Amino acid sequence: MSLLQISEPNFESPVSTHRLAVGIDLGTTNSLVATGCGGRVEILPDLDGEYLLPSVVQYRKGSPPVVGEKAKAAAVADPENTVISVKRLLGKSATEIKNSDTVGRYRLDSSRDEKAPALLTANGSRDPVQVSADILKALIARAEDFLKGKLEGAVITVPAYFNDAQRQQTRDAARLAGLKVLRLLNEPPAAAVAYGLDSKDQGNVVVFDLGGGTFDVSLLSLKKGIFQVLATGGDTALGGDDFDNVLAEWLSLQVFGGKKLDLGEQSKLLHYANQIKHQLSDLESVELSYADWSGRLSHVQFSTLCEDLINRTIKTCRRVLRDASKSVGDIDNIVMVGGATRMPAIRAAVTQYFGKPPLTHIDPDRAVAIGAGVQAEILIGNKAANNFLLLDVNPLSLGIETMGELVEKIIPRNTTIPVARAQEFTTFKDGQTAMKLHVVQGERELVSDCRSLAHFELRGIPPMVAGAAKVRVTFQVDADGLLSVIAEECSTGQTAEIQVKPSYGLDADSIEQMLKLSHEHAHEDMELRALKEAQLEASQLMEAIDAAIEVDGGLLTKEEARVISSAITELKQALDKESSGRIHEQTEKLNKVSSEFAARRMDLHIGKGLRGESIDAVDQSNK
Amino acid sequence: MQKISQNFFDLFGIPESFTVDLELIGEKYRDLQAKFHPDRFAHADEQEKLAAVQQSSYLNEAFDTLVSPIKRAAYILTLHNLDIEHVDQSELGMDLLMEQMQLREALDGLSKDESAMMELSKLKTEVTGKLQQKQQSFSLDIDKGKLSMAKKRFYEMQFLTKLLKEIEINEEQRLGY
Numbered sequence: 001m002s003l004l005q006i007s008e009p010n011f012e013s014p015v016s017t018h019r020l021a022v023g024i025d026l027g028t029t030n031s032l033v034a035t036g037c038g039g040r041v042e043i044l045p046d047l048d049g050e051y052l053l054p055s056v057v058q059y060r061k062g063s064p065p066v067v068g069e070k071a072k073a074a075a076v077a078d079p080e081n082t083v084i085s086v087k088r089l090l091g092k093s094a095t096e097i098k099n100s101d102t103v104g105r106y107r108l109d110s111s112r113d114e115k116a117p118a119l120l121t122a123n124g125s126r127d128p129v130q131v132s133a134d135i136l137k138a139l140i141a142r143a144e145d146f147l148k149g150k151l152e153g154a155v156i157t158v159p160a161y162f163n164d165a166q167r168q169q170t171r172d173a174a175r176l177a178g179l180k181v182l183r184l185l186n187e188p189p190a191a192a193v194a195y196g197l198d199s200k201d202q203g204n205v206v207v208f209d210l211g212g213g214t215f216d217v218s219l220l221s222l223k224k225g226i227f228q229v230l231a232t233g234g235d236t237a238l239g240g241d242d243f244d245n246v247l248a249e250w251l252s253l254q255v256f257g258g259k260k261l262d263l264g265e266q267s268k269l270l271h272y273a274n275q276i277k278h279q280l281s282d283l284e285s286v287e288l289s290y291a292d293w294s295g296r297l298s299h300v301q302f303s304t305l306c307e308d309l310i311n312r313t314i315k316t317c318r319r320v321l322r323d324a325s326k327s328v329g330d331i332d333n334i335v336m337v338g339g340a341t342r343m344p345a346i347r348a349a350v351t352q353y354f355g356k357p358p359l360t361h362i363d364p365d366r367a368v369a370i371g372a373g374v375q376a377e378i379l380i381g382n383k384a385a386n387n388f389l390l391l392d393v394n395p396l397s398l399g400i401e402t403m404g405e406l407v408e409k410i411i412p413r414n415t416t417i418p419v420a421r422a423q424e425f426t427t428f429k430d431g432q433t434a435m436k437l438h439v440v441q442g443e444r445e446l447v448s449d450c451r452s453l454a455h456f457e458l459r460g461i462p463p464m465v466a467g468a469a470k471v472r473v474t475f476q477v478d479a480d481g482l483l484s485v486i487a488e489e490c491s492t493g494q495t496a497e498i499q500v501k502p503s504y505g506l507d508a509d510s511i512e513q514m515l516k517l518s519h520e521h522a523h524e525d526m527e528l529r530a531l532k533e534a535q536l537e538a539s540q541l542m543e544a545i546d547a548a549i550e551v552d553g554g555l556l557t558k559e560e561a562r563v564i565s566s567a568i569t570e571l572k573q574a575l576d577k578e579s580s581g582r583i584h585e586q587t588e589k590l591n592k593v594s595s596e597f598a599a600r601r602m603d604l605h606i607g608k609g610l611r612g613e614s615i616d617a618v619d620q621s622n623k
Numbered sequence: 624m625q626k627i628s629q630n631f632f633d634l635f636g637i638p639e640s641f642t643v644d645l646e647l648i649g650e651k652y653r654d655l656q657a658k659f660h661p662d663r664f665a666h667a668d669e670q671e672k673l674a675a676v677q678q679s680s681y682l683n684e685a686f687d688t689l690v691s692p693i694k695r696a697a698y699i700l701t702l703h704n705l706d707i708e709h710v711d712q713s714e715l716g717m718d719l720l721m722e723q724m725q726l727r728e729a730l731d732g733l734s735k736d737e738s739a740m741m742e743l744s745k746l747k748t749e750v751t752g753k754l755q756q757k758q759q760s761f762s763l764d765i766d767k768g769k770l771s772m773a774k775k776r777f778y779e780m781q782f783l784t785k786l787l788k789e790i791e792i793n794e795e796q797r798l799g800y
Contacts, residue, residue: 182665226653322795379665389657416687418661420680478676479661 021153021182021380022143023190023372026132026170028087028239029212029339031055032366033139034373035147036382041373043366044146052365053142055212057134058082059121067138076271079263080107081122085241086135088213089128090173091165093117100237104263132173140179153182155376157368159214160186161234161395163441164453164483171480182379184480187211188218189227189390190371191337194362203332204230206320208350208358209368210313211338213239217316219324219331228391231323231414233316240277240340243306247273250305255293277302281342303345310349317353323414334358339365391416394477398453401438403428404533405447410475413443417481422474424490428532431463435471437496439485458487458496534583538571541587545594548601555600567593631685631698641699641762645690652686692758693784696777703770707777715778723782726750730790737797747790754783 023034023041030052034043043051050069058071059081066074075082084105089097094108094117109118109125118125136156143151158170167184174181188207202223209216216234220227248270252261261269272290276297279286285298303310321327334350336358341347351357362370375390377383394417399409402425411421427435435458442450461469470490477483488495545564553561571586632639635651657663659682664675688694700707729746733739757780764773 183662223649223653226657228653318798379662381666389653389660389662391656391660416683418676418680419683420677421684476676476680479679 018382019152019380020143020147020149021155021376021382022139022151023185023369023374023376024136024139024154024156025187025190025369025372026087026135026156026158026173027055027211027368028085028214029055029241030365031135031139032369033143034366034369035143036373036377041370041377043369043373044143046142047145053135053138055086055135056082056084057086057126057131059123059126061122063123065123065134067134076264076267079105079267080120083119083121083126083131085213086128086131088237089117089119090132090169091163091167092128129169129172129176132170133176136173136177136179140177151179153180153376153380155183155185155372155379156181157185157187157190157372159209159211159234159236160188160216160218160229160232160392161214161236162481163236163396163451164398164481165451166236167481171482181480182376184482185372185375185390186216186218186229186232186392186395186481187337187368188216188232188335189220189229189392190369190375191335191367192220192222192227193371193374193390194367195333195335195359204326204330205333205335206317206331206354207335207337208313208317208341209234209337210340210346211239212241212340213237215239215313215316215338217313217320219320219326226389226391228416229393230326231320232393232395233320233323234395235312235316238309238312240338240343242309243277243340243343244270244273246305246309247277247302251276251288251290254295255290277343281344299344306345310345313346314349314353317350328354331356335367336360337364337367392479392481393417394419394481396441397443398439398441398475398477398483399450400425400473401440401447403536407440407442407445407447407450410473411477415477417477418479420474420476422472425471425473426467427461427464427469427471428466430466432466432469433461433463434459435461435487437473437485437487439475439483453483454485456485456487456496458489458494460492460494461489462492531578531580531583534580534587535575538575538583538587541590542568542571545590545597548597552597552601552604555604556597560597563593564590564597630702631689634682634685635689639699639702641692641696641758641765643689643695648686648689652682655682693780696758696761696773696780699765700770700774700777705770705774707774716775719775719779719782723786726786730786730793733793735797740794740797743790743794743797747787747794750783750787750790754780754787757783 021035022044025032025034031054032043032052034041036042045051046053046068053068054072056068056071056075058066058074058078060066065071071082072084075084088100089106092100094112094114097106097108097117107120109120112118112125112127116127118127119131140151154174156170156174158167162170170184171181188209191207191209192205203221205220205222207216207218207220209218214234214236215238216232218232219230221230222228248266251269251273252258255269269290276286276288280297280299280302283299285296285301288295288297321331331354334354334356336347336350341350341358341360341364347358347360374383378388393414394411395413397409397413398411399407400423402408408423410423411419425435436455437458438447438455439453440447440450441453444450458471461471472488472490474486474488475483476486486495545568549556549561549564556564567586567590571583571590574582574586577583630639634655635648637643637647637651656679659675659678661672661675661679664672667675688698697707726746733742733746757776761773761776761780764770764776
């Protein structure tokens with residue numbers, strides 16, 4: 001009974017020593033901070049009594065960053081030095097930022113590495129981690145002013161769909177701001193906690209979270225105080241901002257006839273669109289007036305404009321229910337989170353899909369922060385946990401690259417975390433003494449379609465024939481959803497380890513350096529692999545065809561035999577050229593001209609197999 | 624650090640059998656996680672935290688294995704020291720190959736649009752029914768100690784489980800996920 005022998009968790013710290021901890025909702029549009037006060041969790045206001053801190057930072061030459069409402073106001077006049085929606089940039093490469101930035105909002109520092117982009121501002125370049133840290137610092141200052149003491153820790157929420165890079169950078173931002181992270185908590189369960197659904201005995205809860213820049217749907221099951229996330233899904237590139245953009249585009253077409261607008265005009269129009277969107281949450285229709293243009297927009301018209309966006313949200317709900325093998329009827333409660341769920345069109349679509357109205361009585365902008373505050377109180381030890389526990393899942397599959405640029409999934413998505421899984425791999429060449437491992441995250445089969453997380457090498461494998469060495473690769477994902485990977489050669493015990501988690505001992509610079517180096521190597525490595533894979537495939541196919549002709553050559557006409565043999569000759573020529581593309585092309589061709597032959601052989605041997613002669617041959621010709 | 628190697632069935636305090644009480648497993652799992660989850664060690668030292676991550680991971684692995692019929696079957700076979708990684712074609716038998724071929728042909732022959740949803744659903748019911756039969760046979764074989772029969776049933780289950788997964792992927796493609 002080894003598992004039961006470890007000591008009970010300590011509750012020895014007396015409740016009387018109240019330790020200061022907060023829950024932080026670091027949002028795309030707005031951020032909030034919440035803490036426990038007299039048995040309740042409250043959102044902390046700033047000196048002006050405002051609860052929402054706009055996640056906007058303005059950088060001016062030689063002065064400290066301006067964060068919040070003042071920066072938001074400056075965004076129109078000084079868009080170039082004002083960073084908005086920085087959360088959308090976390091964990092992104094320069095190319096990804098450029099591709100998603102259709103309005104040219106962000107000016108990237110061209111001297112920075114592709115993998116570590118930064119924005120140009122009047123006060124030098126600022127990367128997304130630094131900008132996020134500036135927002136966190138403003139929240140910490142607010143909390144410490146209010147609580148009159150130093151914070152000992154924080155729970156920071158992240159969208160369930162955040163990948164490893166995005167989670168890491170959130171943690172880095174906290175570290176840069178001097179904040180101890182007790183836990184990265186996914187936003188959907190945080191919201192469910194805020195609704196006090198954890199106090200009910202059991203049921204299934206869907207959390208529909210449409211924030212400024214991200215969209216998450218999670219399905220949680222609750223039994224006796226334990227929340228278990230059954231499935232989660234979402235879209236890191238869909239949020240309330242997109243509704244503003246759709247409306248701004250429509251307005252631009254009405255007002256300016258589709259003419260290209262400068263940054264200032266775009267910001268103004270976007271600001272106006274945002275106001276109209278908010279008004280349409282309460283009104284049937286709104287009078288429009290912009291420059292010398294005037295018009296009217298009804299709620300119904302707006303819903304039609306946004307139909308595609310709304311459909312995308314419902315499609316994600318369907319997907320999540322399916323992943324959890326649940327139907328609409330199994331859902332007891334739907335919780336709405338994120339300011340964008342105030343839109344009547346969204347509420348109507350959700351009500352229609354689930355066949356019951358969602359819960360909306362907690363301010364959708366505050367629910368996540370309140371839940372994070374509750375969790376912070378429990379983790380720091382101020383509030384007895386009773387039986388409350390959150391069992392979360394990893395939102396995206398984690399895997400490793402194998403021959404042929406394919407991904408071998410090691411931990412599939414929606415696996416409950418923490419989790420450790422191991423898989424054995426082997427060498428490809430005789431006498432191979434090192435192995436390069438490429439860790440990726442994503443759902444696609446091809447490496448190129450997934451996000452590359454890390455490259456590392458295992459050296460000192462004893463030279464053996466190809467396929468004889470055994471390398472055990474273990475993936476460990478902790479409760480924050482962060483990954484570390486260990487590779488071990490089984491006969492020598494030689495190990496190589498990478499913590500894809502920078503919080504343990506690696507600073508941001510060395511990670512950057514590491515990523516840069518691995519990136520350079522990755523390219524040659526990939527080319528080499530492609531060639532090897534192509535050569536392997538070609539020689540296997542030629543051998544198989546030679547063997548087949550020896551047995552069943554009689555099935556071919558003279559002309560067919562000639563076509564196949566000339567394709568083989570061409571393939572051999574391509575092999576001499578050492579170009580993976582050409583080899584691949586010729587292999588395909590040989591495959592094509594010999595497919596009819598393979599089919600005939602299969603018919604013949606299935607016939608034989610049915611008469612009980614041989615099933616090995618069926619298997620052979622199937623290959 | 625204790626070595627984590629306890630038999631999954633012992634861990635949950637249930638008898639080693641293919642037939643399990645899923646409700647009970649769920650209850651035991653939640654009780655154990657409530658004790659060993661890393662959140663219970665948020666202010667413990669690094670070593671205790673690491674131990675909690677490992678214990679909790681092991682519990683998750685055990686739960687995941689026991690609630691899935693195919694993983695549970697594989698686990699039971701490995702407890703009996705049977706090698707299930709390496710398939711000897713002769714262990715499969717012609718009947719399995721024929722069935723495999725027919726069911727796959729039925730799946731591949733369906734039209735690629737939404738009109739195939741009804742057919743897919745019928746096929747799903749058929750395969751699910753077959754899978755349940757195999758599971759019952761597996762359970763009986765294991766209880767009677769007929770290990771090589773059980774191993775063959777396992778391969779049949781494995782094939783049907785994979786096919787079921789493919790049917791689901793086919794459904795999802797047609798629903799436009």
